Amino acid sequence: MAQLCSSVGGALGRPSWLPVPDFALNVLLGEGAKVVLEGQKVLPNRTQEQGFRFKYTDVDSALRQILK
Incomplete structure (x- = not known):
């Protein structure tokens, strides 16, 4: 958070x-x-194993795109 x-x-x-x-x-x-x-550590391992690729690899780049 x-x-x-x-x-x-x-x-x-x-x-x-x-x-x-x-x-x-x-x-x-x-x-x-x-x-x-305390937070949670959630990883998309199963999704990525199925071939899914995220458009943005980190929060900062996603936020920059959203706020353009």
């Missing part, structure tokens, strides 16, 4: 952080807060 926020902020030319206390996320999201606070 930190990397995504940093990339979005960079693409927009603006600061990208807004600190939110852990307890506030836990109250608002319950168990879902774990994903935001």
Whole structure:
């Protein structure tokens, strides 16, 4: 999430952080807060094994294209 926020902020030319206390996320999201606070590492291995190729290999290049 930190990397995504940093990339979005960079693409927009603006600061990208807004600190939110852990307890506030836990109250608002319950168990879902774990994903935001700890993150997940999801890889497209199976999709790529089937031959799929992404148009953009990283978030920064995708955001630059979207924001053109």
